[in-house]
Amino acid sequence: MTQKAEAQKPASAPAGARKPRRRALGIDRRPGWITYACLGAIFLGGAYPLWWSYIAGSSPSSVLSSQWPPLLPGGLFWKNVGEVLDTVPFWLSLGNSLIVSSIITISVVFFSTLAGYAFAKLRFRGREGLMVFVVATLAVPTQLGIIPLFMVMKQFGWTGTLGAVIVPTLVTAFGVFFTRQYLVDVIPDELIEAARVDGASMIRTFWHVGVPAARPAMAILALFTFMTAWTDYLWPLLVVPQNPTLQVALSQLQSAKYVDYSIVLAGAVMATIPLLVLFILAGKQLVSGIMAGAVKG
Secondary structure (H helix, E strand, C coil), rough: CCCHHHHCCCCCCCCCHHHHHHHHHCCCCCEEEEEEHHHHHHHHHHHHHHHHHHHCCCCCCCHHHCCCCCCCCCCCHHHHHHHHHHHCHHHHHHHHEEEEEEHHHHHHHHHHHHHHHHHHHHHCHHHHHHHHHHHHHHHCCCCHHHHHHHHHHHCCCCCCCCHHHHHHCCHHHHHHHHHHHCCCCCCCHHHHHHHHHCCCCHHHHHHHHHHHHHHHHHHHHHHHHHHHHHHHCHHHHHHCCCCCCCCHHHHHHHCCCCCCCHHHHHHHHHHHHHHHHHHHHHHHHHHHHHHHHHHHC
16 A cells, blocks of 8 residues: 555656756746846946046046046056145044044944834834924935034034034934834834843843844944945034044145146045945945845844
């Protein structure tokens, strides 16, 4: 009886025969050459402006007026870098930008995670209304608040100090909204209830349950916040012109009557290098955070 049943049982297809069948059914989801070609074109399109800036920063200024710009850099990059260092207080402004961007990034990530966790997992009166108010502030243009904010900083006596750049951006509405949207589904309510039953306080529950779950979102928010603070120009120009950040200092390269754009672009390349190093070092966290957010549902 057993032998007859085994004889009637259909033989399984060999492993090599399953691949054509999966491809015929459309199950094989591996990217093809079209996908890689599109990704390559996007990469080249995004990297070309930086490469062209390096070419222009290492060549004479006459290159900018040529009909066909060169594809290879010249040999004047370090000479132009020396001109940048002699013209503007580069190292002072670099240190100011590092201080401002680091403090703003740490503060935004911490307070945004704390507020996002509260909006996502705590039940309190007026939670929905407060969240709507936070989101509504994103619709207000930043330029509308520059004049009253400058008057407040002047009354406090903070103009000319880095505190005037740091304090207004210690927490952002986007950071709160971003972390709230991430944590609302990624942390089960049962896990928080279990931690409370075990005797954990609210802060301890946040530290041991909320923070580990929010690490991918915190990594992405930290990268974007650091980049935004690093490239900010308008507000530091108004409040710290004598103690400039890097972007404000590099703008002094264009204050002369004759502007040598090869030197300007050499300075722009120098200002971009720290961001490139940051993205290279934190690229793994960035990709893992995006993937975790994509599959969290």
